[in-house]
Amino acid sequence: MRRTSVKDGVTRDGAEANQVTLAMRAEAMLARSALAVLRRLGPVRASDFGGAVCRMIGPLLPVSKVADTNLRLVMPELDAVARRRIVRGVWENLGRTVGEFPHISTLRENTSAGPGFEVEGACHLTAQAERGGPVLFVSGHIGNWEMLPPGVAKYGAGFASFYRAAGNPLIDRMIRALRNEATDKPLPLFAKGTRGAREALVWVAKGNRLGMLVDQKMNDGIVSRFFGHPAMTAPALAAMALRFRCPVIPGYVQRLGPARLRIVVEQPLELPESGDRQVDVATLTQMINDRLESWIRARPESWLWLHRRWPKDVMREVERSRKPR
Template structure:
């Protein structure tokens, strides 16, 4: 891979952080899968989240979006949200065991599945509107299990030492992966035009987006998924890997296709769908994001 072929100098701080992560992940791999995943969730919830200030960020976002929640529920979420994040990262670094479990369960379900199957059969381009919810990679693994060409756009981490193992871990779940940048975007568009299924995120604040609403609050939302669907006559629908109560298995829910209209209307429909999903599974969305950021 081009990201790993060029070994650029890495700052000492990044090397230390990367070394600490590899040491933790190495110890976690000594555990059987059924204990490794919850162990990493516990580590994120009880060690990383307090150190990184995640609990305060989660509280601040919940105060804006869900002021109706009780203090007991807020405390639960300040621990459950990082727990899900830790589990998801451990699953990414347990690719063979993780993907084997997803493949064996064939977890695809939901009202949009027939449309997705038809698009796969006819070679119609597909935009999979994905969010930082549950485990995004469960969706990629489930689609790849059906031999569907699913690609994804990603942003390389700032820590180059981390990228050298993180990007191969992502690729081990499904390919192709397209890095942000001119070359990656060009390859991504060729893939989409050729009838590929492309997963694109839409749930983070975007300075270049338009102001739409999420949980009734204004927030800038990227229009790219809808714009690409209109440009290439692609099916566009929301997809999410929903973690099940056992903490290890998933249902990959395929939402109903979003009708083509204008980008703002289409993306608001995706925001509304995600809000409903988050309300049903509050601990599975990454409440650490500054989704309702304000400039000036």
């Protein structure tokens, strides 16, 4: 019997085959068919198709109530009509992101019209590429976040990143292949969890670059304010930045149209240096949350409001206030 070998969080031998069920194979077959259809449509029509389907179906799903509650909590000035408009926009952006995913590798920079991408603040990328050494890129699930790794890599600043493996290993393999296809040189994808965190730490310690999306709730994180409310936030990026005293570069993706995107790269954050490590970690984590908030407030429909970002007790109170008394 062959031994099981694991590389980048994915089992590579016969053990994987034993774990793949008939249902998983059927699911993977459907995914491959959908992928083929999206490729055939081309980037613009695939984006339009994905956006239209999700905009129509998404608001009817129960998870949209989570988005509405989030908006009621942090943007109380919005009325019901405005909240519904944002939730529809969230679903449309998500659908477009899925539709564009198979075409990321084909998008070209600075096209005059139609599908493509542009980079604002590219000077910050070239400066870090020339400087060398460890760099941390920070962003969130904003616009088409899948464009960040390949877009940044074109300026010599490609970075490894974390990812959450799909439950179906066959589909997970497809997703990873698409991400590798979009970059000239495939870089590590660290599985979320303790082991992945250790591997990422070693990666940065060796002078490499790492990108992290830090906008989701982390139950064992630290309390940091987000949209004026306490939110459990991952402190790992801040801790690594302070440990290695390496640049933290914020950036995100704006959607300009179907399969037309703008990567916005900002100047590195100024690292706090109070002499108290815990205070500095908290300060830098708050700085990052503040950047995320500013981007989301500017275009609220571009962010994934669909997850429970704030504490359950706070959310329950908002939900209770919605019910008629």
